[in-house]
Structure formats: C-alpha cells, structure tokens
Amino acid sequence: MHSWEMSVRDAVTLQKELSGRVVASGRPEAPDLVAGVDIAVSKQDSMGFCGVLVFRYSTLSLVEERYASGPLVFPYVPGLLSFREGPLFLQAYAKLETKPHVILFDGQGIAHPRRFGIASHMGVYLGVPTIGCAKSRLYGEYREPGRERGSWSMINAPDGSRIGAALRTRTNVKPVFVSPGHMVGLEEAVAIVMHCTGAFRVPVPTRMAHIRTGEYRDREPGRTPR
DNA sequence: GCGACAG
DNA sequence: ATCTTGTCGC
DSSP, rough: OOOOOOOHHHHHHHHHHHHHOOOOOOSSSSOOOEEEEEEEEEESSSSEEEEEEEEEETTTOOOEEEEEEHHHHHHHTTHHHHHHHHHHHHHHHHHHSOOOOOOSSSSSSSOOTTOOOHHHHHHHTOOOOOEEESOOOOOOOOOOOOSSOOOEEEEEEEESSSEEEEEEETTTSSEEEEEEESOOOHHHHHHHHHHHHSSSSSOHHHHHHHHHHHHHHOOOOOOOOO
16 A cells, blocks of 8 residues: 655645545444454563454454554654555564454554544444544644443534544543544444453553563563564 | 643 | 552542
8 A cells, every 4th residue: 555664744745645544434344353453562671562462352362463563663653554564564464364343452543633543543444344442642732521321522622523532431530542443333333342341441452462562572682573 | 932742 | 661559439
C-alpha cells in the first residue's frame, strides 16, 4: 500500500490523503473472532515487541497468539502512532492462521486530529473492521459520562462531528475512549467494547495482549528474523 | 508565543 | 511506553 519510512511531515500528508478512505459505519460480519493488539518497548534500546491475540467472540477464550519484534524507527509523536507501531503489528498479524473479524487497538480510531488514528490506519491498510479503544484522550471534547458501567458520552470534534465515545466500562472507574477505526460504526464499536469487557477497565483482548506481550519481551532478547 | 499531546 | 511499593477504595 505504502512505505513506512518517511518524514513526520510526509506522514501527516499521507494521513490526510488516506483518511478519505475510512468508513466509520457498519458492523463486523459474523463477529465470531475478535483480536487484541499491544506493543511493549525494550527498557534499554528502542526495540519493540508486538503481540496479536485472537479470541472467540462469544466466550472470550484465547484461540491464537502471534508475536513479532524489531527496532522502532519512527519516533513517538502524538497523532502519528501508527507510523511507530504499525509496521510491527503488520508483521505479527501476517503470522496469524486465524484471521479475526474485528480488531481492537490500544489507541484512537477517528477520534484523531486528521480522523486517522492507528485503528483507522490499520483497518484501511488491511481492509478489516477495527476499533480504537484508548486509555486517554487525544482529540475532541466530551463531558464526563455517568458513573455506572455502560454509560457513555459523545466525543465531538471542533466542527461538531461525532468522532467517539467516553465509555465507562466499570462503575466508578475512569472511562476508556472508543472510536470507530474502519468499517464499524460508533454505536457498534461501543457495544463490542462493552461485550469484551469483564472485570477490568480495559477489554479482555487488549488487556491480555498487554500482559502477554510484556512477557514475550522479557523472554525474547533478539528481534524477529525476516 | 503558549498549552495539549494515543503509546 | 517505561521507571517503581505501598496503599486507599470498592
């Protein structure tokens, strides 16, 4: 689709071009499989480790898990996360034998200054339904949602458009920030994240990916050969 | 110029 | 994201 090695300036330009391909509506076909993604960083150098875990949607039981590691070349710049973590995710994703029907990302979807967060970028790149579920806000205005699990409030862009939701996944716990990545509507995204959330604030796929990827990093010193 | 700023 | 122990609250 496109290269990943470019300047910060070109990355911004690319986002503006590709954001036009995002489809922020719909619902995943037969959501039998849902995947969670996360990336861990080496304590010393800038080596990154990515884990993609696939779960049965109905029971949230683990079906498959794949990993990839390599140097993180692009710097962390708010708004350009996909250029830093995207390449590693795509490597791990390619190893999957079971492709998920929807993918949950630790980051934003269209709740982004150019409506092209990592969930949207990966969704468009792969042509797969994706959802952004971040632990903090990057862009947009919102009011604090009700305190009970399930209550949520809209995240609006400066122009008034609805780009996401501040969702309370656990009573009296800080909300998570959900937004459509690609081929999934906002309401549908909220419903899916709620379905995937149990005893913790972060949905099971993402939470498990975070834990397992951290273990993978502490166990795998080298990088993945290619 | 100043503040905001996913992971 | 990562560096880190105990601790307050449901």
